[in-house]
Amino acid sequence: xxxxxxxxxxxxxxxxxxxxxxxxxxxxxEVERLSDDxxxxxxxxxxxxxxxxxxxTVVVDTMTLPMMGGWIRELARELTGADTxxxxxxxxxxxxxxxxxxxxxxxxxxxxxxxxxxxxxLDSEFWTGDAAKLMPNETFTDRQTLQIGGKxxxxxxxxPGHTDGDLVVIFTSEKVIHMGDLAFIGHYPNIxxxxxxxxxxxxxxxxxxxxLEFESVIPGHGPTTDRNGLRQFQTFLSELAEIGRxxxxxxxxxxxxxxxxxxxxxxxxxxxxxxxxxxxxxxxxLQRAWEEATGNFxxxx
Ligand SMILES: [Zn+2]
Numbered sequence: 691x692x693x694x695x696x697x698x699x700x701x702x703x704x705x706x707x708x709x710x711x712x713x714x715x716x717x718x719x720e721v722e723r724l725s726d727d728x729x730x731x732x733x734x735x736x737x738x739x740x741x742x743x744x745x746x747t748v749v750v751d752t753m754t755l756p757m758m759g760g761w762i763r764e765l766a767r768e769l770t771g772a773d774t775x776x777x778x779x780x781x782x783x784x785x786x787x788x789x790x791x792x793x794x795x796x797x798x799x800x801x802x803x804x805x806x807x808x809x810x811x812l813d814s815e816f817w818t819g820d821a822a823k824l825m826p827n828e829t830f831t832d833r834q835t836l837q838i839g840g841k842x843x844x845x846x847x848x849x850p851g852h853t854d855g856d857l858v859v860i861f862t863s864e865k866v867i868h869m870g871d872l873a874f875i876g877h878y879p880n881i882x883x884x885x886x887x888x889x890x891x892x893x894x895x896x897x898x899x900x901x902l903e904f905e906s907v908i909p910g911h912g913p914t915t916d917r918n919g920l921r922q923f924q925t926f927l928s929e930l931a932e933i934g935r936x937x938x939x940x941x942x943x944x945x946x947x948x949x950x951x952x953x954x955x956x957x958x959x960x961x962x963x964x965x966x967x968x969x970x971x972x973x974x975x976l977q978r979a980w981e982e983a984t985g986n987f988x989x990x991x
Pocket of ligand 1: 783
């Protein structure tokens with residue numbers, strides 16, 4: 691969503707200019723090992739994944755700044771001993787894509803067609819000049835299977851939710867799935883209605899994901915979880931969609947919807963903080979549910 695993207699940009703600029711403590715907070719990338727070949731990187735932005743294959747390294751999502759893409763590229767090489775040969779962008783938001791320009795021009799970069807079209811329509815100021823060379827250069831609509839260096843990777847667009855173009859990555863031999871922002875764990879999600887996102891449709895999209903074979907889930911934001919953790923997030927979304935539906939049916943206004951105590955599946959959720967809060971909180975998700983159900987928003991692309 692545009693507003694919080696702007697907030698992130700301003701913050702990052704301030705942070706880079708002011709240096710010191712804030713810079714250190716951005717500089718920190720935490721590494722989690724899921725197997726010999728698969729690691730999760732957590733930092734200032736969405737979670738990245740790094741997969742070692744016999745034909746080179748695969749990186750999923752590149753966080754918020756070209757500089758951070760450079761750190762991810764370096765870390766990926768340390769973890770796997772090989773250069774990145776394939777980048778995958780789960781969706782168009784800047785905290786998953788703006789590290790791309792740190793990678794080698796000519797690198798194979800995959801996304802859905804919708805994601806590429808959102809990048810071009812909604813984030814075009816960033817993707818100019820040299821950055822444009824690191825945009826997705828291979829796209830698909832619903833599903834793609836990749837055989838690379840002894841690994842099978844499935845890419846699936848299971849339906850709309852966070853946007854209308856998100857993909858999930860299945861690392862088949864690891865039985866691990868990277869959900870991008872179709873899953874937030876322990877945090878309130880961003881719901882990008884303007885880019886085709888939907889509270890109402892999101893639970894059914896997750897139902898498609900449950901038909902896939904996996905044990906562990908890397909969310910776009912939050913800790914690695916399992917099928918139960920993903921189920922809990924689906925319950926939260928169903929509750930939220932129901933609150934929106936009821937508001938629309940009964941003509942309940944935005945203020946009363948936000949003040950409602952009927953949302954309970956968010957117990958323990960924390961707003962995401964990247965130095966300061968990004969406004970992804972309880973009020974935000976209730977507002978988005980109301981806006982979708984009552985038609986009070988405008989598609990941007
Ligand atoms: Zn996102």
